[in-house]
Amino acid sequence: MKRWTVAPLSLLASSLILVGCASTGTQYVTDQEYRLTLLHTNDNHGRFWQNSRGEYGMSARMTLVERIRMEVEAQGGSVLMLSGGDINTGVPESDLLDAEPDFKGMTMLGYDAMAIGNHEFDNSREVLMKQAEWADFPFLSANIYLKGTNKTLFPAYQMFEVQGNRIAVVGFTTEDTQKIGNPEFISDLEFKTPIEVAEKLIPALNKKADLVIAVTHMGHYDDASFGGNAPGDVSLARAVSGIDVIVGGHSQVPLFKPDVQNNTLILQAHEWGKYVGRLDLVIKNGDITGYDYKLIPVNLKDRVKDDAGNSSYVLQEAEIAQDLGMLAMLSSYQKQGSAALGTVIGQSDGLFVGDRNIVRNSATNLGVLIAKAQMVKTKADVGIMNSGGIRADMEAGEITYKDVLTVQPFANILTYVDFSGQELTEYLTAAVNMAAGSGAFAQISGAEIRTVAGKITRMTVAGKAIDMNQSYRIAVNSFMASGGDGYPKISDHANFVNTGFVDADMLVEYIQNNSPLSVSDFEPDGSLERM
Template sequence: MKRFGKVLSLLLIFCFCFSYVSKVSAEEALFLDKQDLTGYTVILHTNDSHGRAVPDSYNGYMGFTAVSALRAYYEKQGAQVLVMDAGDTLHGLPIATLEKGESIVQFMKLAGYDVMTPGNHDFNYGTTRLLELEDKMDFPLLSANIVKKDTKELLLKDNIIIEKNGVKYGIFGLSTPETAYKTNPNNVTTIEFTDPVEAAKKEVTALKSAGAQIIISLAHLGLDESSEVTSKLVAEKVEGIDLIVDGHSHTTLQDGLMVKDTLIVSTGDYIRNIGVVAIDKSGNMKAALVNSSAFTLTDEAIDKEAADITAAQEKLLSEVVGKTSVYLDGVRENVRTKETNLGNLATDAFRKATGADVAITNGGGIRASIEIGTITKKDLVTVFPFGNFIVTKNITGKALLEALEVGVASYPETLGGFPQVSGITFQIDVTKPAGSRVVKAVINGERVNPEKIYQIATNDFMAAGGDGYTMFNEFATVNEYGSMEEIIIDYIKEVKTINAKDESRITVLEVSKEEEKTVTEEPSKSGESKADGKNNTKTDIKSGSKTDSKAETKETAVSKDKNKTESKSSEEHTIYVVVKGDNLSKISLKFYGTQTKWRDIYELNKENISNPDSIFIGQKLKMSGK
């Protein structure tokens, strides 16, 4: 008979005896006011942290220091605590990649983790390196469905039984079979991934036979409907699993998800939340997430370790990986408006590593330039600071053209989503309205065929629809690779000396004098001239002439949109609250059905938006009538 009573869904907003006390409901207070938690077992869990090891208040990352402090809090109140991680933890930001995961293992040891299962990106350093990291752990790395190709033996330990408050918890690991193509395939050539459902059935039987009273699957499977095997499927198909601590899909389950008799929990990503599952003396469960607004304590030992690691990594960052004979242009105004040689270098590296037909990255992801001379790891980490990894997808030519249209919709104004490309050339016709400006798009000497399938390589942010590239999210992932800076470092090491140039991959279609006159002199609805007397006669984005900057002429359609916005200033407005992943183009698409009205949103909210490329979660925007 199951030990569990009804699972209570409860949002834990911590109301401790500290200065950060928050108001809570009576139901919450019933649990939180229990200062004596003797007999309670508390499970803390994380997933998909991707190297976000240290706190970042701007982004809401809590870091391992908060995990450790929360564990200590519960233990002080008398609870016995289990700390688990559901994978994609050892790789990501440079603090992880510079030491190939070893720094993350050290943080986890200090935080008191009891068990972990590997995610697909934990294989990014290769299977051999993952086994080396396992040896450095003082907690087990579990997976019941990864076997060696040659012997069919398990690669890792499959399960463990841990006793807390006299109850035996049987924990087994499950890894997504998608790892075979969601890391570089060369990283997993010696292993295979068996069916998670069948592996789970065997584990439940084995653990119960060994005396386990509560069965927990620590799984890196996720809940994405596009995945063949999800944690939900396991819960539906396998009897006897009481709790699934899940990762992979970056799903945020505030109170958990009940599937039949199984509770599934997941925190989202980047340790923006710490998952809590509290089990009382009767076996009843309460599941919730804790964020940085509710819990602000840290662990001094981990804070010191973070400072020490950061200082030690300065030496690693000074490693020279190559040199450049040319200035590599990452100037903000340039990478967001035109082709640059640094954008060419990055996308060439993506295409070389993946074999894709086309590579594309957003100019907003390039954050600095590199001077002539030696190139260090620190240079590249500074240029590409976000820890993005490379993704390949097979998409239609139609979707590729739509993507380019999104990227150049604001030209000549700056846009974070402006495309830096490799493997394709195209022109921008500024006389045409946004959405129909891309002309003469060519791959391998042939015009892009809307019906043909092309493989693209891009960063994971864009692959998921970031910066308005929502069409990419409609296509399945073919493969996932290492981080952007790692791939570029490997490329530079092979080339040795960089001589990247502007190659007219992106040009502006030459405008005739008559066309210029039509564009610049057509009167607006208000009767004002569109032009300010400074016409854009540039024919090549790479020229970098100062005459094409802020004073450049905007096309008629844009000015009309602006006038529409101004004329609506007295109307009543709907309030839209910005959510994760939003940008103005994406909000425009959601609200108006087109990305081209982002400028209207910006004009209407200028008093609250200093930079149209930078909005934040929770920000309230006024929206005019649809």
């Protein structure tokens, strides 16, 4: 139950004018200590339901959140619950329902505000506005403008009064959305630089508020080393004074303790509701005088082996029961989503080969299809797929969502990195030397490589020799990027980008946009020739 008042804001609010906020004086009692608990998640990506091991899910999150609320309120404190955005795009049961279960689940959980993430623009504006109606909390972003106007798409901020303390919650969205978002859905929008907007807005908010909390979807990059990404939370905190707390998202990292920059506490709770972040604040005379922080795992399990070498999964902490009310609400959506997996998404004129004994030993049309789809989605020069991630043939005729999930069941995330020509050469050399017969065997699109006795004799990209001084983009899945199957780890590269798109969803989109598929268009044609 919420214990504060909210100053209403219009849907289209100027990001630089404090709309709907009375300029009231201080309401707290001088020298009295107040306790405020911030709960937060980010990058939900459709995971309203627990996984096959019973990890995370909104039903268990509900039990945890209600338990914390009761504890805090019994001690005279208050709770604000925030999200760092990217509710959309992740699993088909959610995607096929426009994330309705996720937003309605968040409403039941009592979220107070969320940042707009880049994946909120994976769908049409009509869907986004429908999602805003499902949520009884505001979507916030101070730097997304309607082109040619001084109006933001959603409110820039929301004012809360908590036990006499005036709290401004302001939203910011990565400016990278302009280049990684779907142009069809963002062509009428301008994504201004968050720091540029914050430099004007934060001082104004500090005149009206006792605390300023930024809920962001910009990413946390250690020591502001954001590489090929847009600047993130660390850059924002260093550039703009006066932000007390940043509740972040986008980079999907777990911060087990706040990153303190320029007197700003920066938080992030990994992804998918795996954790609920809990920041307990002590506030006195409008300042934070103490805090305690923890990421609370939501039924996360560690894989362990016994003395006989048998593997099992063990809970990290005591099991959190599922809230029955939330479970009942979500169950109907889970059933709807599962039924929708039979939806036909396209068709093909022949067999796409993913049989284990073939795909792990030679280039196949299905391997090329997946690698090419990765290239198209990321605008990459080269796409590589590890054959162990291809789990079945895709038969001729109608193709369903379920067929794609059978081929790519692991829910890996599409990633990319911008390499120099030298780096690309080194990576491709490692890829083509992955052993035939293993899951590491490379399926390639965009590059043609010939090897003789294990040595590369020819390597081209788009038909041209690799220029060591040129930049090339390579797209791989998150498993490979993190070093899986023995591939070089690139997830720590300065130019690495996690797109947030699930591999199966990426393939579905490609099939939908290019159906009917002709197998002749995806023949390997010497993409990897071993002599």
